[in-house]
Amino acid sequence: MQTKTFTRMLATGLAATGLSMASAQADDFVISAVSQTSDDYALAVAWSSLLAREDADHQLTVVDNGTVRGLRMLASERVDISVIGAPHYLDAVNGSGNFAEDPERLRESYDDLNALFAISTSAGQYVVREDSGIETFEDLAGKSIAIGRPGGNAGRVSSAFLEAYGLTPDEDVDTQFIDYSDAFTQMSNNRLDGTFVWGGLPQAAIDNASRTMDLRFISPAEDKMDAFREYMTAGEHYLLKNVPAEEIEEAYQGRVEADGDTQFWSFPFMFAVRADMDEDAAYALTRALWDNLDSIKQTSSALSLLRRDEAVTGLTTDLHPGAERYFREIGLIE
Numbered sequence: 413m414q415t416k417t418f419t420r421m422l423a424t425g426l427a428a429t430g431l432s433m434a435s436a437q438a439d440d441f442v443i444s445a446v447s448q449t450s451d452d453y454a455l456a457v458a459w460s461s462l463l464a465r466e467d468a469d470h471q472l473t474v475v476d477n478g479t480v481r482g483l484r485m486l487a488s489e490r491v492d493i494s495v496i497g498a499p500h501y502l503d504a505v506n507g508s509g510n511f512a513e514d515p516e517r518l519r520e521s522y523d524d525l526n527a528l529f530a531i532s533t534s535a536g537q538y539v540v541r542e543d544s545g546i547e548t549f550e551d552l553a554g555k556s557i558a559i560g561r562p563g564g565n566a567g568r569v570s571s572a573f574l575e576a577y578g579l580t581p582d583e584d585v586d587t588q589f590i591d592y593s594d595a596f597t598q599m600s601n602n603r604l605d606g607t608f609v610w611g612g613l614p615q616a617a618i619d620n621a622s623r624t625m626d627l628r629f630i631s632p633a634e635d636k637m638d639a640f641r642e643y644m645t646a647g648e649h650y651l652l653k654n655v656p657a658e659e660i661e662e663a664y665q666g667r668v669e670a671d672g673d674t675q676f677w678s679f680p681f682m683f684a685v686r687a688d689m690d691e692d693a694a695y696a697l698t699r700a701l702w703d704n705l706d707s708i709k710q711t712s713s714a715l716s717l718l719r720r721d722e723a724v725t726g727l728t729t730d731l732h733p734g735a736e737r738y739f740r741e742i743g744l745i746e
Contacts, residue, residue, distance in 0.1 A: 446482070452533075495681050504519070527735070532678035534714075549632050569644060572644035576632070618668060682727060
């Protein structure tokens, strides 16, 4: 036990000082998650605990650096696994967005990364007051809805969905840039009909609001995705997650209505590695997580939307050969 504790302390210290874990212990990997409150961090901690119990040959040490810094650290061989949004990885490779000022050596390294898998455990959701008369996305015409905080990506996505339905934001629909915590207050005062919310299932803000007012989920439809992608940059990397009505019923104990299954939107967060990661190690790490999906999901409600059949969907870089071997074995890819 003391030896394992020392190893983990050493791993964290090496990550903080910028040394590659590979130089200390080949089978103890440092994974950089977004933040200690993010769903990918919860997954990484559960994954690490699982390996500590069941795999003496492969271990994970979890740190948090955000997506941009984490990817730079991965490319610089200062961590071994890092999390990045699939659309944002393209920014890194193309030297755009938050990566526009990165030096050429980093851009070349970004192009030499693979993915173990992707997750989309958090998602964009739309809830309205039950008494608003809104039951579908089309019904938003003439109504008011909060679409996210000012300057955020959620507003762009929500506007693109409205356009896909032939609704012009701020003309056909009163779209307001308000954080959903404030939006629920305005909904309770009948000053707003609905709001966009980001999170898992159950989502804490929705759960709290459902105890004081009747709510209903509405969602965009799959047959609107082609139109959506015409209005949204990198729209091809967004997907709709089908959430069965019984899961919503269970999550909110009947306090939030849903007419059948509901669609939440999301995009994949890739768990990226350098292409030179040992193939057997990549296989073992990937298999350990996905073969124990049920126990992983039980560790945190943030992981309730974790789906194995989405693990190779929407990737913007190649699968690592070790991960590819695993997903071929289980029949997820041919």
